Every structure is written in C-alpha cells, then in structure tokens.
Amino acid sequence: MGDKPSSFPGSRDWIGTVEAALCIDHFYSVPGKLVHVPRGQDLEKELEILYSHFQEGGGPVMMGGDRDNSSKGLLGVCSSAGGHHLLVLDPHHYGQAGSLTKEELQARGWVRWRDLGFFEAGSFYNLCFTSSPQGPHDTCGEP
Template structure:
C-alpha cells in the first residue's frame, strides 16, 4: 500500500486503527471512519456518536490507544441515567471455541464495561467506525 517503510513487510510490527482503515479501503472492505480522542476521559463525549453509529446500522468499532495498548472492539453502547454509560467490548485477539459463553465473560474476552473504567484517562484513542459499503450486498 506504500504507507510503511520496506522493512515493515514480513515484520511482526503491529498496525493501528489508522492503518486498519487504510487496509479496509485498499481491499474493498467496509468503510472505516476515523475518530481521534486525545484523552480517554474524552470518550464520554463520544458516546452519542457511538450510540448513533450502532443504531444506524454501523458495525464494530476498532479501538487503539497509546498508553493503553490493550486492543478493543466495541460492539455496542448502553447509555444510562446521568453520566452512567457502558460499552460492550470484545477482545479482538481471542480465538477458540468456549464450552460456554460465560467462559468468555469470566475471562473478560467479551462483556459490558463501564466507560469510566474501561479506558485509560491519559491515553489517546483512535476509533475506526465501520459501516458496510453502499455497493456491498447483505444477506436478509
């Protein structure tokens, strides 16, 4: 794609949300719209955007940060009374077949987490909000 130095190919270096959105565009995957949040505490201000994204048919949201190097994929948002809010987080690196879904929840591979504790307030975050391409067909 040309955005990385020649030594990157074949390396074990990670890519972030910005590169993931470039890959989606390059390979014709779903559209990825980027949203930069300078500090994790600022995610509280993005909840309405995330809620709107999911209620309008948007797909999973890839999340990457700097100080918080734990990758996350957001699958939903639950806005409670006042400032109470939760996000449904999936660990995108998990693979395998659990004997029961509760295993995934117990291992914190998937589950609802309070926004105020799920994100490092001092880390920046890039969000890649995915949406099906207009010319992609979905199965009904």
C-alpha cells in the first residue's frame, strides 16, 4: 500500500490490528470498524457490541494488544452462569484448508473458549469488526 518502508515486504516485521484493517479495506474493499479498549479489564463493556456484530452476521473480529501482543481472531461470544467467554481463534495456524477437523483444531488449542480473565487486565486491545456476506453466527455453540 506504500505506507511501509521498502524493507518491509519479505521481512519478519509485524503489523497491528489497525494496519490489518487498512489492508483488508484496501485490497478487498471490506471496511472495518475499529474499537479501542483501553484495558483488558474493560472487555466486558464491549460484549454487547460483540453480540450484536455476530448476531447480525458480522465476520471474525481481529484483536491485538500491547502487553498482550499475541494477535487473536474472535469468532463468538457466550454468556452463562459460568461467566462470559470469547471464542478465540489463534491466527498463527498454517496449513492446507480443511487439513484439520473441528475436533483436531480444538484439541490442539487453535480454537477455544476463553473466559475474560484470560485477557491481560492492563493491556489495551484494538478490535476490528469486519462485515461478512454470511448469515448470523451461533454465539454459544461449539466452533
């Protein structure tokens, strides 16, 4: 896109959620809505927007932070008597599409439900909400 130095392509440098949103919009014409969460302990305040996003058929939500700098994909939200949970996809998995079953992805930890205590209380997080042409997602079932 021309926003990085010429040494960036092919490097092992990372981009953040904001840059990922810009790339998806630029290359695929899929605009993202960015939400900044100042502290992980404030994630509970964003659950309603996450519920609405998935109920309306929104796509995966990209998530990145500062102290917790491991990028994540959010695929769903579940609230129950046991607390609030986010369905987290680790975007670092690589391999041929369909090479792992749903059960294998879960067993290897690539997709799992995480309670809000999993996220670092003092880390900020950026969330990028993307649109999806697919229908609503089941927000409390298995991945």
